[in-house]
Amino acid sequence: MVRDIDEEWRALAPQLPVPTLPERLREVFLAVPRHRFVPEAVARRAYDNAPLPIGDGQTISQPFIVALMTALLDPQADQDILEIGTGSGYQAAILSGLARHVYSIEYIDALAQSAAARLAALGFDNVTVRGGDGHQGWPEHPPFAGIIVTAAAAQVPPALLAQLAPGGRMVIPVGQPGSIQQLQVIDKDERGNERRSDIIAVAFVPLVH
Numbered sequence: 001m002v003r004d005i006d007e008e009w010r011a012l013a014p015q016l017p018v019p020t021l022p023e024r025l026r027e028v029f030l031a032v033p034r035h036r037f038v039p040e041a042v043a044r045r046a047y048d049n050a051p052l053p054i055g056d057g058q059t060i061s062q063p064f065i066v067a068l069m070t071a072l073l074d075p076q077a078d079q080d081i082l083e084i085g086t087g088s089g090y091q092a093a094i095l096s097g098l099a100r101h102v103y104s105i106e107y108i109d110a111l112a113q114s115a116a117a118r119l120a121a122l123g124f125d126n127v128t129v130r131g132g133d134g135h136q137g138w139p140e141h142p143p144f145a146g147i148i149v150t151a152a153a154a155q156v157p158p159a160l161l162a163q164l165a166p167g168g169r170m171v172i173p174v175g176q177p178g179s180i181q182q183l184q185v186i187d188k189d190e191r192g193n194e195r196r197s198d199i200i201a202v203a204f205v206p207l208v209h
Contacts, residue, residue: 001063002029004049008064015200017185018071025071028097034063036122037090054088056108058205061150065202066091072185072199073146073171075099080141082163084134084207085150089115092127095148102127103141105134107208133209137163144168151207152181166190177206 002021009021035046038060042052051059061069070091075081075098083092086106092115095102106112109131116129130138134149135157143165149172156172164170168188175181182198189195 001034001047001049002026005029005064005067008049009068012200016068017197017199018068021067022071024098025067025094028094029063029067031097032090032093033122034060034090036118037088037093054111056111058087058108058111060088060090061204066094068199069148069150069171069183070094070098072183073148073169075146079145081146081148082138082144082160083148083150084137084160086112086115086129087150089119089124089127089129091148091150092129093119093122093124096124096127099146100126103138103144104129105132105138106130107132107134134207135159135209139163146170147172149173149207150204152177152202152204153207156184156186157207161186161188161194164188166192173202173204177204179203 035043038046038052049063051062054060079099080101081099083104086104092102092104112131119127137159142163145168147170152173170186173181174184180201183202185197187195
């Protein structure tokens with residue numbers, strides 16, 4: 001799987017601000033068992049570089065996209081990260097090896113509960129999962145040094161921008177759900193000014209209310 005990520009990264013390198021898969025991220029990918037985050041029916045494909053269904057109309061993202069979004073976010077060991085769209089918990093598991101704590105919100109209660117149980121059983125004890133509307137973020141615990149959104153929003157939710165710390169970064173697919181979106185990086189400077197950069201075209205399930 002990591003070899004496939006490297007190959008796709010090389011092909012897209014001219015478009016990417018991160019030239020190669022960072023080594024510390026590579027180590028995390030090798031350590032997290034992706035087959036534990038997909039249904040048994042598709043477990044044989046767990047290490048394909050492809051998205052897979054996880055039920056309730058949702059998917060686990062393609063490993064390359066997980067790697068790219070994580071590299072763009074660049075989480076640090078002293079940072080708290082907010083994830084919108086827990087899904088099966090795989091992205092949160094990747095982040096947990098890089099950040100101090102991961103707070104993850106999932107709109108579908110059944111997925112939130114199963115992801116929380118799975119992450120706990122696998123020992124990812126610096127991840128907190130709850131059900132809720134990701135558009136509202138996690139107002140009890142701002143600000144966040146990093147925010148990653150794993151579903152497409154037509155516009156960046158204002159509450160998430162408000163919960164992003166000065167000097168922080170958000171990675172989010174922006175565009176109409178059901179169409180092609182742009183993977184966008186939003187940097188907030190110390191004065192609260194935002195700078196937005198489009199990275200590559202992507203296709204994500206919608207961020208639902």
